[in-house]
Structure formats: C-alpha cells, structure tokens
Amino acid sequence: MNQASSKPEAPPAQTRNPLHGITLEMMVTQLSEFYGWDGLAQRIPVRCFALDPSVSSSLKFLRKTPWARDKVEGLYLFMLREQRRAR
Template sequence: MTGQQPNNPLHGVTLETILTTLVRHYGWAGLCQQINLQCFFNNPSIKSSLKFLRQTPWARQKVEDLYLRLTSSRT
C-alpha cells in the first residue's frame, strides 16, 4: 500500500483536470467570482492558470477545495 492514498479524494486527479472541470462548470467569469484570482480574470487560459496555481500553494488549495465542493454536490 505504499504510495496509495485511499482517503484522499483528489488522489489520481490532475490539476489540469480539476481546472478544466471548474471552467466547464462555471466559465472563466464564474470561476473568478468563486475565487478572485487575476489568472481567472485577466486573459485567462488553462496553461497560464496552471502555471500560476503550481507556483502558488494557497491559490491551488482554494481551487482544489472548490472542486471538492462541486464534485461532492453532484453525488
């Protein structure tokens, strides 16, 4: 079981998948309303947002938390 995280709901889900899911659900404007980040407001793209989120742990945490709320409400 080394390396497995059975209790981590994000295990195996990439940041790109998380961001793509959120953009499909909220759109860029809606995502910016949910999490006020410039990378979602000023000329947003998946690539530039991923770069920012990978370098900014607190922002990545907010995105992951929103994804978990969205996916838990769908079940």
Template structure:
C-alpha cells in the same frame, strides 16, 4: 498490500481538475468563486496552471472549490 487512498484528489491532475471547473462554471464563474487575477484577466489553462503550481494558497482554494462541487453532484 496498501489500502486505497482516501484522498478525493488522489489521481486527479491539476489540469483535469481545472478543466472540469472551467467546463462547469466558465472562466467568469471561476473568477467569482476564486478571485485571482489569472482567472479574471485573459484567462487560459496554461497561464492558470503555471500560477496555481507556484502559488499554494491559490491552489488550495481551487482544490476546495473542486471538492465542494463534487459534493454538490451527489
């Protein structure tokens, strides 16, 4: 039997993570916190997901923001 994952991102899709961040901060707030073009110019969920899936450094920044926001909820 395996122990449950301690990774707070385990089981959370990138789409769900990004959707929650947009709901919390809006695209403009997200662009301020993570200044990448896909959030700043004509943002959409589809284009942002495509960019984040092929750009590891950007995805790490978005995941870090998500984890930070989880900590502020407690």
C-alpha cells in the same frame, strides 16, 4: 530467510483521498467547464481566472502559489459534492 516478505502489505495511503489521481489540469478544466471562467473568477478572485483566462496560464500561476492551489482543490471538492447531490 527474508523477513521483509513475511510482513503483510500496508494498505495504500491514498485510498480515501478524493483528489488521488486527479491532476491540477483536470481540476482547472472541469471547474472552468462547470462554473465558466467568470464564475470561477468570482469564487476564487485571481487574475489568471479573470483576465484572458486559459488552462495553461492558470496552471503556471497555481503551481507557484500554494494558497491558490488549496482554494482550487477546495472548490473542486465542493463541485464534486454538488454534482453528487444533483443526481
């Protein structure tokens, strides 16, 4: 008898994570639409948002720079909270 099949399944670890299923590209796109590139560059002062900004150049930088990606994720969560409050 296989004991592995008698164990209950563990709940998914990501069920409470608001970033689960959200790609970095989705975050950058939604943030640029919500704040605009200028507003995004004011909130997170990096060149990829300030000088000739684009989603693709931002993704290249953010994938190589963990501290900047953390800031983008934090701003994205803040934006979601602000959108919920506005409703």
